Amino acid sequence: MTDDRSTRTDRSQAHTPATRTTRTTACVVGGGPAGVMLGFLLARAGVRVTVLEKHADFLRDFRGDTVHPSTLELLTELGLRERLEKVHHQRISQVCFDRDGQQVTAVDFSHLPVRHPYVALVPQWDFLEMLAAQADTYPEFDLRRNAEAYELVREDGRVVGVRFRDPDGDHVVRAALTFATDGRHSTIRQASGLRSRTFGAPMDVVWFRLPRKDEDPLEEALTLRLRSGRGVAAIPRDTYWQLAYIIRKGGFGALRAQGIDALRRGVAETVPFLADRVDQLAGFEDTSVLEVRVDRLRRWHQPGLLLLGDAAHAMSPLGGVGINLAVQDAVAAANMLTEPLRTAQNLGTPVPERALAAVQHRRQVPTIATQTFQRFVQSVAVAPMLRADPDDHTARMPVPPLVLPLVRRPLGRLIGLGIRPEHVRTRPASAART
Ligand SMILES: Cc1cc2nc3c(=O)[nH]c(=O)nc-3n(C[C@H](O)[C@H](O)[C@H](O)COP(=O)(O)OP(=O)(O)OC[C@H]3O[C@@H](n4cnc5c(N)ncnc54)[C@H](O)[C@@H]3O)c2cc1C
Known part of the structure; x- marks a missing residue:
């Protein structure tokens, strides 16, 4: 050069x-x-x-x-x-x-x-x-x-x-x-x-993290949890779970309007072992959206x-x-x-x-x-x-x-x-x- x-x-x-x-x-x-x-x-x-x-x-x-x-x-x-x-x-x-x-x-x-x-x-x-x-x-x-x-x-x-x-x-x-x-x-x-x-594409993805605990299930398979109206994939990282929350295309505005509790509830219902820590998701500023x-x-x-x-x-x-x-x-x-x-x-x-x-x-x-x-x-x-x-x-x-x-x-x-x-x-x- x-x-x-x-x-x-x-x-x-x-x-x-x-x-x-x-x-x-x-x-x-x-x-x-x-x-x-x-x-x-x-x-x-x-x-x-x-x-x-x-x-x-x-x-x-x-x-x-x-x-x-x-x-x-x-x-x-x-x-x-x-x-x-x-x-x-x-x-x-x-x-x-x-x-x-x-x-x-x-x-x-x-x-x-x-x-x-x-x-x-x-x-x-x-x-x-x-x-x-x-x-x-x-x-x-x-x-x-x-x-x-x-x-x-x-x-x-x-x-x-x-x-x-x-x-x-x-x-x-x-x-x-x-x-x-x-x-x-x-x-x-x-x-x-x-x-x-x-x-x-019918979906967008909201990404965020939640802490990982020693007693969490050891997932050797990547699991996509499907429920009516949403899907969640929990990707294991060293000290936290990287979560992919799948929503309808363009649905992030509606999710925001429902408030952070709706997202927390959705995670807790879909991935029950995370229910004890969803409160640590402080707000939507802790999330990022992938427009698929x-x-x-x-x-x-x-x-x-x-x-x-x-x-x-x-x-x-x-x-x-x-x-x-x-x-x-x-x-x-x-x-x-x-x-x-x-x-x-x-x-x-x-x-x-x-x-x-x-x-x-x-x-x-x-x-x-x-x-x-x-x-x-x-x-x-x-x-x-x-x-x-x-x-x-x-x-x-x-x-x-x-x-x-x-x-x-x-x-x-x-x-x-x-x-x-x-x-x-x-x-x-x-x-x-x-
Ligand atoms: C939130 C999210 C989650 C994803 N999850 C997965 C996954 O789990 N597995 C998977 O395989 N793929 C995943 N992807 C897709 C994956 O990241 C991309 O397909 C992949 O990174 C594409 O690689 P790339 O090198 O083509 O482009 P990118 O990784 O997008 O890299 C482009 C680079 O160019 C730089 N850049 C942009 N504009 C300019 C400019 N004007 N001048 C100089 N530099 C510039 C950017 O900063 C960036 O570093 C995900 C994407 C996102 C956004």
């Missing part, structure tokens, strides 16, 4: 007297699972990469923590499995539905033909810190925190980088290829003008630009696949684009758009299949449950076909490994910093 300092001449000069231009090979906007994994793989393969992350650290709102067997397999291929072991985490090998007290196993990972047939519940910030620390051992890796991209730089119809701001002012990164991995509300997606297809959306871009690329992860396809939280699909996208992109990027780095030639189209072609099949599965479960299991009157205790939940024993293992495979699981094909090209 090289830095040029130049004096700005535009109207923002009054606020930011100097602009720094960084020249690199790959610019990755967004340091989530897709961006950090991609940055790591490219740097490891000898490609200069600058990752821009708008936050100062990874330690922020809960954003899911399900590291699936497919990702564990990739970490093993990368020699990072032992590092992950050092990060405190829980393991689950099954997902169950509890319908009015009756428990049925819906998904079973324990028979998968992999070294780690379980889901590791790893706090996302720990997962990202681990990857970033490993990436940072390569001199080609440049992670800029507090760096928010806000505009694409185009020349002759081609994206040649981005503008970003950090505490020092406004700057530019110029790159042979720009990747947008800036999540479901992607600024770069919006700036690109690429069009997406949006699919409905399912969408995907029709085209994931433009000359000089490729979108990956949630920026290309926002997933429903069903199956907890979002992190894993984002990581798989990153691995596929690194596998397919390292050579063109090396050529660009050495000869200054552009990365051909057909190489970007090939990445989309490879990754859109698993994306479409997974979203189709999620939309099916949403319509046959989640929507009827949420339509039911919460006060009607006689209402029966529809039996979701996926709880049939015959599909437990196939579902374990679909969710745990995904369709067309990726493997790391790139080799370390540069010496790691010691």
Whole structure:
């Protein structure tokens, strides 16, 4: 990476007297699972990469923590499995539905033909810190925190980088290829003008924590408790339960209007062992809402630009696949684009758009299949449950076909490994910093 300092001449000069231009090979906007994994793989393969992350650290709102067997397999291929072991985490090998007290196993990972047939519940910030620390051992890796991209730089119809701001002012990164991995509300997606297809979702999810006690049940299966009008998943963490409270789409306003006691009561009725501590949920300020959306871009690329992860396809939280699909996208992109990027780095030639189209072609099949599965479960299991009157205790939940024993293992495979699981094909090209 090289830095040029130049004096700005535009109207923002009054606020930011100097602009720094960084020249690199790959610019990755967004340091989530897709961006950090991609940055790591490219740097490891000898490609200069600058990752821009708008936050100062990874330690922020809960954003899911399900590291699936497919990702564990990739970490093993990368020699990072032992590092992950050092990060405190829980393991689950099954997902169950509890319908009015009756428990049925819906998904079973324990028979998968992999070294780690379980889901590791790893706090996302720990997962990202681990990857970033490993990436940072390569001199080609440049992670800029507090760096928010806000505009694409185009020349002759081609994206040649981005503008970003950090505490020092406004700057530019110029790159042979720009990747947008800036999540479901992607600024770069919006700036690109690429069009997406949006699919409905019947639910939103309210997230919050409650303390965990030694005498709490030891849950080796992740259980989704379904009741009329709501569902609750309790995810075990070190000292607390991370709770996902599923409500009707757009229903958060109505829930708020009922007051915090309604939420406390809903939790106590659905997860009885938490009834003794629901009062510790002080108010709605202790909660955050995930507005569930399912969408995907029709085209994931433009000359000089490729979108990956949630920026290309926002997933429903069903199956907890979002992190894993984002990581798989990153691995596929690194596998397919390292050579063109090396050529660009050495000869200054552009990365051909057909190489970007090939990445989309490879990754859109698993994306479409997974979203189709999620939309099916949403319509046959989640929507009827949420339509039911919460006060009607006689209402029966529809039996979701996926709880049939015959599909437990196939579902374990679909969710745990995904369709067309990726493997790391790139080799370390540069010496790691010691
Ligand atoms: C509350 C919640 C719970 C979830 N639970 C799960 C779960 O249990 N399992 C699961 O697999 N998935 C879960 N997900 C989804 C999962 O978090 C995403 O699918 C996954 O993180 C997508 O990874 P990504 O790298 O594509 O994008 P993100 O993880 O969204 O990362 C995007 C990154 O880009 C940064 N960024 C955004 N804009 C800019 C900009 N302009 N400039 C620079 N940086 C920028 C953001 O700060 C962020 O770090 C959950 C999501 C939420 C919100």
